Amino acid sequence: MHFTGTVWRPPYEAWSALLQVTAGCTHNKCKFCTLYNDVPKFQISPMSEIDEDLREIYTIAPDVTRLFLTGANPFVLSTEKLKNIATTAKQYLQRLNSIGCFARITDITPKSVNELKTLRAIGYNRITIGVETGDNSALEFMRKGYVSDDIIEQCQKLDTANIEYNFFYLTGVSGFGNGSSGAEKTAEIFNRLNPKIVGASMLTVYHDSDLYREILVGKWQEESETEKLLEMRMLIERLEIRTHFAALGASNMFKLHGELPCEKENLIHEIDNILSSYSEESLRNYRVNLKHL
Numbered sequence: 001m002h003f004t005g006t007v008w009r010p011p012y013e014a015w016s017a018l019l020q021v022t023a024g025c026t027h028n029k030c031k032f033c034t035l036y037n038d039v040p041k042f043q044i045s046p047m048s049e050i051d052e053d054l055r056e057i058y059t060i061a062p063d064v065t066r067l068f069l070t071g072a073n074p075f076v077l078s079t080e081k082l083k084n085i086a087t088t089a090k091q092y093l094q095r096l097n098s099i100g101c102f103a104r105i106t107d108i109t110p111k112s113v114n115e116l117k118t119l120r121a122i123g124y125n126r127i128t129i130g131v132e133t134g135d136n137s138a139l140e141f142m143r144k145g146y147v148s149d150d151i152i153e154q155c156q157k158l159d160t161a162n163i164e165y166n167f168f169y170l171t172g173v174s175g176f177g178n179g180s181s182g183a184e185k186t187a188e189i190f191n192r193l194n195p196k197i198v199g200a201s202m203l204t205v206y207h208d209s210d211l212y213r214e215i216l217v218g219k220w221q222e223e224s225e226t227e228k229l230l231e232m233r234m235l236i237e238r239l240e241i242r243t244h245f246a247a248l249g250a251s252n253m254f255k256l257h258g259e260l261p262c263e264k265e266n267l268i269h270e271i272d273n274i275l276s277s278y279s280e281e282s283l284r285n286y287r288v289n290l291k292h293l
């Protein structure tokens with residue numbers, strides 16, 4: 001199998017076969033992000049390489065039903081290229097019924113609803129979008145490259161095309177003193193959409209990030225760990241849609257998950273228990289010792 005750099009996938013894609021079709025990120029500008037520092041330039045895999053890897057997947061696991069395309073945003077590929085990948089994959093994997101990947105909001109922009117419907121018809125579904133927040137000042141400061149209106153507009157296109165999507169939320173992205181208001185703004189946006197899963201990661205600032213340099217020159221201040229937990233609590237409290245909330249990645253000291261709205265009270269209760277049982281110092285200790293996400 002061809003894999004370039006560190007391979008990232010959401011926790012819920014653990015049972016999907018991984019296929020590299022891109023490496024790195026087309027955007028590569030978000031201040032907090034160090035995920036693809038080992039792949040500084042975005043790469044698209046040639047079809048010959050994809051074909052070779054599909055053959056290998058077929059040899060090991062011919063009954064695979066779901067593929068997860070790796071790279072920060074394979075959904076940026078043209079509709080033609082994505083169709084080509086799906087068609088080739090189905091030639092090898094007869095039982096394949098869906099294909100997922102990470103996507104940026106800006107990857108959806110150039111695709112028409114008809115193109116998205118075509119992609120849905122050939123298997124693209126349950127894509128994961130790292131929207132991070134609906135707080136426009138945080139989106140702008142972190143150089144995400146879109147605003148909250150774009151999140152709504154592009155995800156409504158996915159809804160029309162019947163492509164299901166999951167969101168990643170980045171707890172702490174609004175910065176010191178703004179956690180709860182950032183969560184409120186985000187809930188307002190998410191409540192207008194239909195993410196199947198809202199996955200929350202917690203901001204961990206690494207020294208090789210642009211965000212760390214902003215902190216050093218006094219342009220940004222990190223939220224305390226307690227504020228991050230209160231922010232997550234606010235997000236859960238304000239979400240009114242039916243979705244699965246999951247904070248399961250390594251960045252979360254405590255793993256939480258549950259159905260919203262029916263398990264909302266349980267989730268809030270769990271966060272309140274953490275807040276009353278752990279000091280800021282012990283929570284911070286986890287953060288500073290987290291060597292890798």
Ligand code: SF4
Pocket residue numbers: 025026027028029030033034035036072104130
């Ligand atoms: S957060 Fe996502 S979009 Fe931003 S640089 Fe990292 S991988 Fe790319």
